[in-house]
Amino acid sequence: MINKLIKNIRKTNAPIVVGLDPMLSFIPAHIIKKSFQDFGETLEGAADAIWHFNKEIIDATYDLIPAVKPQIAMYEQFGLEGLKVFKKTVDYCKEKDLIVVGDIKRGDIGSTSTAYAVGHLGTVTVGHNKYKPFDEDFITLNPYLGTDGIKPFITIGKEENKGMFILVKTSNPSSGEFQDQYVGRKPLYELVGEQVNEWSKLHMGDGYSYIGAVVGATYPEVGKVLRKVMPKSFILVPGYGAQGGKGIDLVHFFNPDGLGAVVNSSRGIIAAYKQEKYSHVPAKNFADASRLAVLDMIEDINSALISL
Amino acid sequence: MINKLIKNIRKTNAPIVVGLDPMLSFIPAHIIKKSFQDFGETLEGAADAIWHFNKEIIDATYDLIPAVKPQIAMYEQFGLEGLKVFKKTVDYCKEKDLIVVGDIKRGDIGSTSTAYAVGHLGTVTVGHNKYKPFDEDFITLNPYLGTDGIKPFITIGKEENKGMFILVKTSNPSSGEFQDQYVGRKPLYELVGEQVNEWSKLHMGDGYSYIGAVVGATYPEVGKVLRKVMPKSFILVPGYGAQGGKGIDLVHFFNPDGLGAVVNSSRGIIAAYKQEKYSHVPAKNFADASRLAVLDMIEDINSALISL
Numbered sequence: 202m203i204n205k206l207i208k209n210i211r212k213t214n215a216p217i218v219v220g221l222d223p224m225l226s227f228i229p230a231h232i233i234k235k236s237f238q239d240f241g242e243t244l245e246g247a248a249d250a251i252w253h254f255n256k257e258i259i260d261a262t263y264d265l266i267p268a269v270k271p272q273i274a275m276y277e278q279f280g281l282e283g284l285k286v287f288k289k290t291v292d293y294c295k296e297k298d299l300i301v302v303g304d305i306k307r308g309d310i311g312s313t314s315t316a317y318a319v320g321h322l323g324t325v326t327v328g329h330n331k332y333k334p335f336d337e338d339f340i341t342l343n344p345y346l347g348t349d350g351i352k353p354f355i356t357i358g359k360e361e362n363k364g365m366f367i368l369v370k371t372s373n374p375s376s377g378e379f380q381d382q383y384v385g386r387k388p389l390y391e392l393v394g395e396q397v398n399e400w401s402k403l404h405m406g407d408g409y410s411y412i413g414a415v416v417g418a419t420y421p422e423v424g425k426v427l428r429k430v431m432p433k434s435f436i437l438v439p440g441y442g443a444q445g446g447k448g449i450d451l452v453h454f455f456n457p458d459g460l461g462a463v464v465n466s467s468r469g470i471i472a473a474y475k476q477e478k479y480s481h482v483p484a485k486n487f488a489d490a491s492r493l494a495v496l497d498m499i500e501d502i503n504s505a506l507i508s509l
Numbered sequence: 510m511i512n513k514l515i516k517n518i519r520k521t522n523a524p525i526v527v528g529l530d531p532m533l534s535f536i537p538a539h540i541i542k543k544s545f546q547d548f549g550e551t552l553e554g555a556a557d558a559i560w561h562f563n564k565e566i567i568d569a570t571y572d573l574i575p576a577v578k579p580q581i582a583m584y585e586q587f588g589l590e591g592l593k594v595f596k597k598t599v600d601y602c603k604e605k606d607l608i609v610v611g612d613i614k615r616g617d618i619g620s621t622s623t624a625y626a627v628g629h630l631g632t633v634t635v636g637h638n639k640y641k642p643f644d645e646d647f648i649t650l651n652p653y654l655g656t657d658g659i660k661p662f663i664t665i666g667k668e669e670n671k672g673m674f675i676l677v678k679t680s681n682p683s684s685g686e687f688q689d690q691y692v693g694r695k696p697l698y699e700l701v702g703e704q705v706n707e708w709s710k711l712h713m714g715d716g717y718s719y720i721g722a723v724v725g726a727t728y729p730e731v732g733k734v735l736r737k738v739m740p741k742s743f744i745l746v747p748g749y750g751a752q753g754g755k756g757i758d759l760v761h762f763f764n765p766d767g768l769g770a771v772v773n774s775s776r777g778i779i780a781a782y783k784q785e786k787y788s789h790v791p792a793k794n795f796a797d798a799s800r801l802a803v804l805d806m807i808e809d810i811n812s813a814l815i816s817l
Contacts (some may be wrong), residue, residue, distance in 0.1 A: 242638045243638065275621070277643075279635075285589055286740070309580075309582060311681060320585040325555075327587075331554050343651050345676060371658075373657050375655035375657040375658070378655030379655055379701065396686070402744065
């Protein structure tokens with residue numbers, strides 16, 4: 202899947218990921234109205250609205266982008282009905298030949314990590330049958346429990362030809378509270394980055410590893426350091442757009458080959474029609490605004506990357 | 510809920526939690542057979558077997574115990590059908606007046622943490638209606654993202670009168686890889702413990718906080734230190750039994766009032782019928798073995814606590 206991610210990035214010339222993190226407040230009134238008519242003001246109604254919102258955005262952008270990143274929390278908040286639509290979204294994006302990064306930030310002790318790995322990347326056996334419950338291509342993971350919490354994901358990733366992005370330095374304001382603490386002469390995030398680099402060797406693709414890292418766009422200097430610490434890991438970069446990161450800040454997340462990073466934008470794309478900049482697009486055509494925002498994002502990043 | 514947890518502990522005289530972490534390999538053949546007859550060798554069949562397994566164990570132990578801790582990964586690995594049974598198990602345990610700790614180890618940036626908090630502790634609004642998607646009493650959380658990843662859970666915990674246990678020092682062998690690293694003069698877990706103590710003040714019950722911590726039974730010396738660092742936080746202690754912890758190791762996780770900790774056992778209880786010790790119990794009556802194992806665990810812990 203890392204090879205396919207790179208292939209998709211080359212095909213689209215767009216090192217970006219669209220974060221499918223729907224909130225009901227992002228969804229235009231006409232979609233909400235129709236779903237509530239069909240299913241009532243219920244969890245099923247909310248989930249149906251999310252599905253139609255996602256589908257229009259995917260249909261309007263899939264030819265421009267290599268990958269999507271649905272944030273499972275946004276679905277989990279609607280319980281089982283929400284999770285049904287998470288799965289439906291994963292499947293639909295895969296039909297469109299997009300790489301799907303399940304933003305699930307799981308992580309636990311060994312046997313429990315195995316269960317998460319089976320559920321999200323792998324295959325579960327029931328009697329004589331095998332099933333792939335959520336079947337994302339990549340997932341995000343939390344490293345706080347150390348190697349034996351991560352290894353089961355690598356084991357199943359190898360079996361299934363799938364990958365993962367491990368949190369190293371997150372984009373949020375308080376990420377430094379623990380991640381920036383100095384451990385000897387280096388911050389904790391660097392130690393975690395070194396460990397990601399070790400893990401990355403366990404599951405290599407052609408040029409890059411299936412084991413990547415998450416480093417927030419909001420900390421460009423940290424990105425510069427971590428790029429060198431983990432040369433074979435793709436960096437998934439959240440925090441572009443709504444959280445404040447700009448294309449110019451992202452140059453050092455990439456390697457000189459122009460690869461090595463994928464930049465995520467969520468509300469900046471999916472709720473683009475609510476921005477001043479795209480206010481000429483009527484809410485009815487919200488997905489057209491998402492397409493324009495994708496084109497603008499690609500332009501912003503690629504023009505910054507020219508300096509590489 | 511922290512007050513109710515304490516009330517339940519006093520009523521049962523049992524500072525324990527039963528971990529409802531079913532694996533198909535734990536479930537006796539007669540249950541599997543029946544579920545496969547009814548639903549085939551499908552995810553639904555697996556989920557049905559888990560449900561009947563859980564139900565018998567709950568029915569056989571609920572009068573002895575204050576709380577249960579279903580590990581969501583064990584359900585998530587069977588996809589939506591598994592998660593349906595997670596929810597059914599949560600609801601059934603609450604009917605039995607048990608406190609339910611959802612072992613979900615979530616944690617993300619602000620708005621995403623809010624979505625998880627809504628899904629697991631809170632209330633989601635759809636049009637004019639309100640729903641409580643998973644509705645556990647407590648959940649477990651991962652602190653790696655710092656305060657702004659935890660605060661949304663506290664906010665919703667306050668609204669809903671619910672609580673959380675935050676990972677401080679986990680029970681697994683490699684937990685020290687990051688958690689034991691020295692930050693200045695103290696290990697990272699102690700810094701996280703100090704932060705849990707700060708957070709604990711934001712949501713207090715009568716004597717203890719709604720904000721607790723997870724500290725593994727496998728590290729008793731660490732438990733002794735952290736007990737003092739977080740005096741008002743309940744400690745959820747995994748790692749008893751199958752992972753190697755014994756009653757005598759756990760004394761210092763408690764305060765002199767005999768409260769302040771709840772010890773979890775999962776496979777030691779739910780798969781007790783597979784142990785040599787309970788091999789006189791036929792598989793058909795597996796839940797009786799679970800009841801005996803609960804009684805033995807209570808005896809082991811209480812006899813150690815006499816020394817307090």
